Every structure is written in C-alpha cells, then in structure tokens.
Amino acid sequence: MKQSEQIKKIIKLALQEDIGKGDITSLATIKKNQKAIGKFLVKDKGLIAGLSIAKQVMKTVDSNLKFKILIDDGSEVKPGDIVAEVSGNARAILSSERTALNFLQRMSGIATASNLYAKAVAHTKAKVIDTRKTAPGLRMIDKMAVKIGGCENHRLGLYDMFLIKDNHIEVAGSITKAVDECRKFMQKKKKKFLIEVETKNPDEVLEALKCKVDIIMLDNFKIDEMKKAVELINGRCKVEASGGVNLSTIKSIAETGVDYISVGGLTHSVKALDISLEITPL
Numbered sequence: 231m232k233q234s235e236q237i238k239k240i241i242k243l244a245l246q247e248d249i250g251k252g253d254i255t256s257l258a259t260i261k262k263n264q265k266a267i268g269k270f271l272v273k274d275k276g277l278i279a280g281l282s283i284a285k286q287v288m289k290t291v292d293s294n295l296k297f298k299i300l301i302d303d304g305s306e307v308k309p310g311d312i313v314a315e316v317s318g319n320a321r322a323i324l325s326s327e328r329t330a331l332n333f334l335q336r337m338s339g340i341a342t343a344s345n346l347y348a349k350a351v352a353h354t355k356a357k358v359i360d361t362r363k364t365a366p367g368l369r370m371i372d373k374m375a376v377k378i379g380g381c382e383n384h385r386l387g388l389y390d391m392f393l394i395k396d397n398h399i400e401v402a403g404s405i406t407k408a409v410d411e412c413r414k415f416m417q418k419k420k421k422k423f424l425i426e427v428e429t430k431n432p433d434e435v436l437e438a439l440k441c442k443v444d445i446i447m448l449d450n451f452k453i454d455e456m457k458k459a460v461e462l463i464n465g466r467c468k469v470e471a472s473g474g475v476n477l478s479t480i481k482s483i484a485e486t487g488v489d490y491i492s493v494g495g496l497t498h499s500v501k502a503l504d505i506s507l508e509i510t511p512l
Contacts, residue, residue, distance in 0.1 A: 278306075
C-alpha cells in the first residue's frame, strides 16, 4: 500500500472513532450554515510537524474548508505562534478539531524530541534512527514526524529487513544458523533484504562478522566495549548502537564511531506539544 493510501486509511479510522454516527453536540448547538475561523495556537516551545495531516483531516470532514498553513512543518515554534488557520462551516471545524489536534500535537512532540537527538550527534557521523515502538496503527505518521525532526527511519516493519535478535538466535541455534536461513529465504523468494544481527558480547560480534552481515547491532554495550567493537568491525559493515540511549548518553555513544543509534523513546513515550485551536464565529 502506498504511503498516501495508508495515511488516508489512518485518518478515516481516526475520524470514525471520534465522530461515529455524528457530532451530536455540534449538531445540536451550531446552526447548519454557521461559518467560523479557527487558529492553531502554539503554547509551548518546539518543532511543528503534522500540519499537512491536520489539513487532510479537516478537509476529509468537509472538502470546502479553507486551510492555510502559516508556518511550515519542521520550523521551530514558540508560545503564541499561529501555525495555521482554518475557515468555513463551523460544524465541520468543530467535528474535526480533536482528531486534527491529536495528530498535530503527537507529531510535533515526536519531531521536537527527534530534533534534540539529531542536534546532539551533529558533530559525528552517527545517524539517530527510530524503532518499531510506535503507537499501534500510527507507524507511518510517527515515522514521518521522526524525519521532519531530523532523524532517520529504521525498518518500517517486519517485512522489509531482516533483524535477527536474541530470541531468533536462541530458537535457530546460533547467529550463523539464523543468517544462513535468512539467505536461503532470500534465494527462495528471489528477493534481497538487508541482514542485521543483534549482538551482546565480542564473541557474537566476531561470529556476525564471519557471516558478513550488513549491520551489527551492539545491544547494551558499555562505552569502552562499544569503542573496541567498532575498532574490531573496522568498517566491514555498518554498526548500530542500541539500549540505554537518552539525551545524556547519546553524545558519548555517537563519539565511539557507530553509524546508527536507535532510540525507542522518539516514539514510544513522546510528550505531545501543547497546541490548541481557537475558534471564533464569522
């Protein structure tokens, strides 16, 4: 499914969840032809993201609504900034308000956090990447916000890349056996995927290197252990650091020479940016 189609589906489900058979409060209290204007007001400092999604939400409810973006996605914002305006049928604005804000606030929160992490490693070659720790049903949206914030996307799901983790290794019998089975799978399907292996110690790093995988993940390695592993790998494949990553640790992790640093916190525990929609009748 194309990204645009996925986003349409996500928006449709979100609106169905909220509006259901109808916004009875707006239907009861607002005249059918009443017009209004709404201004999206920022109440916190951060990075704005998701305005295109908010626009799509509102125009899905009423295609005649006029939505004007005043500050582009990816821009820094502060309390008092008006990032967009929407005008038209008051019922439609009120019915789509919460869904539009839910996307906008969550995406802005993710982008704000991503931007902080990206800036923390800007002096190194390391790229901060996200994980699959996204809100169920919102992965495409969450990962869009990560990129707006300046970080990169890892795999989208279980279908576009091999990631052999400790449980796979345990069941398969070894790293070598697991990698061999992945290569047999690709041969059978006549498709090519990257192979990444999670390692927990130097012996596993050596075994993964012998298997000539594309990426070796250093899971919960200490800084000195990570430096030694990067030296051992010596550019023969890409290196990802994972586990125990936060804004106070990421700088030292990036300076070990790893290529990627995965951060689940970009999406799994995001703090939404405070944004409201101030509506007045016309």
